[in-house]
Structures are given as C-alpha cells and as structure tokens.
Amino acid sequence: MAHLDKIAVGIIGASGYGGVQLVRLLLEHPEVEIAYLGGDSSAGKKFTSLYPHLTHRVDLDIEKIDLDVVANRCKVVFLGLPNGLACNIAPTLIAKGCKVLDLSADYRFRDLDTYIAWYKKERADGETAKKAVYGLPELYRNQIEQSLLIGCPGCYPTATLLALSPLLKQGLIEPETVIIDAKSGTSGGGRQAKTNMLLAEADNSLGAYGVANHRHTPEIEQICSELVRQEVRVQFTPHLIPMVRGILSTVYATLRDPGLVRDDLITIYNAFYRSSSFVKILPNGIYPQTKWACGTNLCYIGIEVDPRTGRVIVMSAIDNLIKGQAGQAVQCMNLMMGWDEALGLPQLSFYP
Ligand SMILES: NC(=O)C1=CN([C@@H]2O[C@H](COP(=O)(O)OP(=O)(O)OC[C@H]3O[C@@H](n4cnc5c(N)ncnc54)[C@H](OP(=O)(O)O)[C@@H]3O)[C@@H](O)[C@H]2O)C=CC1
Numbered sequence: 001m002a003h004l005d006k007i008a009v010g011i012i013g014a015s016g017y018g019g020v021q022l023v024r025l026l027l028e029h030p031e032v033e034i035a036y037l038g039g040d041s042s043a044g045k046k047f048t049s050l051y052p053h054l055t056h057r058v059d060l061d062i063e064k065i066d067l068d069v070v071a072n073r074c075k076v077v078f079l080g081l082p083n084g085l086a087c088n089i090a091p092t093l094i095a096k097g098c099k100v101l102d103l104s105a106d107y108r109f110r111d112l113d114t115y116i117a118w119y120k121k122e123r124a125d126g127e128t129a130k131k132a133v134y135g136l137p138e139l140y141r142n143q144i145e146q147s148l149l150i151g152c153p154g155c156y157p158t159a160t161l162l163a164l165s166p167l168l169k170q171g172l173i174e175p176e177t178v179i180i181d182a183k184s185g186t187s188g189g190g191r192q193a194k195t196n197m198l199l200a201e202a203d204n205s206l207g208a209y210g211v212a213n214h215r216h217t218p219e220i221e222q223i224c225s226e227l228v229r230q231e232v233r234v235q236f237t238p239h240l241i242p243m244v245r246g247i248l249s250t251v252y253a254t255l256r257d258p259g260l261v262r263d264d265l266i267t268i269y270n271a272f273y274r275s276s277s278f279v280k281i282l283p284n285g286i287y288p289q290t291k292w293a294c295g296t297n298l299c300y301i302g303i304e305v306d307p308r309t310g311r312v313i314v315m316s317a318i319d320n321l322i323k324g325q326a327g328q329a330v331q332c333m334n335l336m337m338g339w340d341e342a343l344g345l346p347q348l349s350f351y352p
C-alpha cells in the first residue's frame with residue numbers, strides 16, 4: 001500500500017534494464033512510491049532475485065500483467081517493453097485514468113504509417129496515438145506538462161537531437177548535409193541474451209550496424225523536419241562499442257554562413273539551452289566523454305568548426321539508460337505532475 005502523501009507508480013517491464021534503472025531512480029524520488037512491478041517470464045519472482053543488490057530497498061514480487069490491478073494501484077505507469085506491446089496496453093490504462101510513459105517506440109511517431117513501415121507492426125490504437133507527446137523535454141516541455149501519454153525518445157535520437165536542435169531551429173546549417181556517427185554501449189540492446197552482445201563477440205572490437213536502415217533514422221528525421229518545417233533526410237550510422245553504458249553521437253553538417261566560428265556557436269547553444277539544466281555546453285576545445293554522463297540525466301555537448309570544410313562538428317554524450325531512457329521518462333513524469341523537472345534525477349557521474 002502506497003503512503004498517502006506519495007504518488008503510486010508502477011513499472012511494466014520491471015525486470016529489464018530500463019525497469020531496473022526506473023526502480024533505482026524512483027526509489028530516490030521524494031514524491032513517489034513504487035506500488036507495482038510487472039513482467040512476463042519473470043512474473044512470480046521476487047524483483048530482488050533478479051537484482052540482489054536492491055534486497056534492502058525493494059520487497060516486491062514481479063506480477064503478471066493485469067491492467068485492472070495496475071490502474072487500481074497506480075496513478076503513473078511506466079512501460080519498459082519491447083516495441084509493439086505498449087500500444088495494446090496504453091489505451092486501457094489511459095481510459096482508466098493513469099498517466100503513461102512508454103519507453104518503447106510505439107508512441108514516438110506522429111505518423112503511424114512511418115512506424116508501421118519501419119517497425120513492421122500493425123496498430124489499432126490510432127486515436128490514442130494522436131494524444132501522445134514526444135518526450136524530449138528540452139524541445140516539448142509545455143506539451144509534456146499537459147499530456148497523459150508520453151512516447152519517450154530512443155537513446156540515439158536523444159543524444160543526436162540535442163546536438164542538432166539549435167543548428168536546425170536557428171537555420172544555421174543545410175539540413176540535407178547532416179551526417180550522424182554514433183556509438184553505443186551494449187546495454188542499449190537490453191537484457192535479453194543476444195549473440196552479438198556476448199563478451200567474446202563485443203569486447204576488443206568496434207563495428208557499425210543498421211547502416212542506412214536503422215529504425216532510429218525516421219525518428220530523428222521526424223523531429224528535424226519539424227524544427228525546420230520541411231522534410232529532412234539524414235545519414236545515420238550507429239556502432240556497437242565495447243562498454244556497458246553510454247552513447248557518443250558525433251554530428252556533421254555544412255554551415256550556411258562559413259564565417260561562423262566556434263565561439264558564436266557556443267553562445268547560441270548556451271542561449272538555446274538556458275532553461276534546460278540537464279544539457280551542459282562545454283567550453284572552447286573541450287569534447288565530451290561518455291563517462292562524464294554515466295549514471296546521470298545529463299547530456300554533455302562539445303562544438304567545433306572546421307574552417308577548411310565549412311562544417312560544424314557537434315559531439316553529444318549521454319548515458320543511454322538514463323537521459324536516453326529511464327531518466328528522461330522520470331524527467332517527463334516530473335513535468336506531467338507539475339513538479340520540478342529535475343526532481344530525483346542524478347546530476348553527478350561516478351567518473352572516473
Ligand atoms: N536499453 C536502452 O538503452 C534503451 C531501450 N529503450 C527501449 O525501452 C524498452 C525496454 O528496453 P530494455 O529495458 O532495454 O529491455 P529489456 O530487454 O532489458 O527488458 C524488456 C522487458 O520487457 C518484458 N517483456 C518482454 N516481452 C514481454 C511480453 N510479451 N509481455 C510482457 N512483458 C514482456 C520483459 O519481462 P520478462 O523479463 O519478465 O520477460 C522485460 O521486463 C524497449 O522498447 C527498448 O527499445 C529505449 C531507450 C534506450
């Protein structure tokens with residue numbers, strides 16, 4: 001039973017990496033209490049049998065998913081499920097009065113045909129999907145505050161869009177020249193066993209995947225297009241790098257004004273993000289390291305201009321499981337509930 005003065009929250013998909021990060025963050029959040037943990041193959045197990053280090057903090061079983069039970073117990077529900085499942089769950093929870101934050105791709109797309117084309121899944125929840133807001137607070141803070149349903153961005157799109165938004169919004173680059181080269185740690189692939197994530201496969205190696213067809217491409221393009229009010233196509237190449245947490249996204253684009261220098265851009269970025277306490281613009285010549293963001297909800301951004309090529313290079317580092325996933329969802333919950341956006345969210349990494 002939740003304390004009367006705290007808001008009861010639930011997590012469906014609690015056994016996964018997103019789920020355990022949510023548990024960690026919500027345990028430290030002053031306004032909420034975890035009232036429900038749901039799962040599939042893990043249902044019936046104690047949560048701490050999967051994550052024993054939390055034995056002294058959590059005494060809940062993972063339950064089979066019963067939406068009546070979830071809605072009776074919880075005001076806010078996080079969905080940390082594989083793509084294509086939240087769309088069968090969110091409409092019922094919303095109808096029962098819950099606020100819903102979905103970590104998957106199901107509610108990220110304004111145009112469901114784009115989702116269906118890239119994710120190869122049918123949808124019967126068009127009316128619910130229309131109500132969803134893209135959960136990137138630095139761009140959509142006001143809409144998130146008013147929403148009952150958030151489609152939390154993917155990890156690569158979060159890092160990339162925070163790097164690109166000031167350039168696109170202020171018309172500083174040729175949008176069709178954007179190239180995104182991004183690297184992710186293996187936790188980005190989730191907790192389910194996959195051969196390419198084995199230590200023997202992933203360690204001591206670096207390689208691209210999803211070249212010219214990664215499903216985060218249309219997600220990035222959707223928001224870029226909205227920022228410049230014209231259709232944008234980007235070149236996005238993700239890489240798997242042998243570390244557990246973190247994403248570094250390096251973005252290249254041609255400047256419209258070749259006279260712009262690094263100092264100008266740093267000033268523009270600082271102004272753009274002046275109300276966004278989680279985005280840290282680095283001073284001259286400092287480039288971000290993923291480790292600085294580890295365990296935090298921060299995004300570090302470094303900026304450089306190459307006067308020889310006329311290109312700007314922006315480097316953006318986040319923790320894929322926090323600003324790229326669970327932390328961003330908590331940031332959105334704070335806005336939906338009218339709380340300080342930063343409540344309960346870590347801002348200091350465990351670097352080095
Ligand atoms: N990892 C990352 O960096 C990021 C991930 N995301 C997205 O967040 C979501 C969760 O990702 P992540 O935490 O990494 O995933 P995991 O693979 O670690 O966890 C998936 C969770 O979904 C549950 N689940 C799987 N199948 C079903 C089912 N049929 N019915 C009910 N529950 C089911 C699992 O439960 P059980 O164990 O009980 O079977 C588990 O709790 C995904 O959509 C992912 O794409 C978004 C941004 C970043």
Ligand SMILES: CC(=O)N[C@@H](CCC(=O)OP(=O)(O)O)C(=O)O
Nearest residue numbers: 104105154155184185186188189
């Ligand atoms: C390293 C790795 O495998 N990363 C995942 C991205 C995780 C993520 O954010 O995916 P969703 O859009 O499904 O939420 C991938 O490339 O598929």
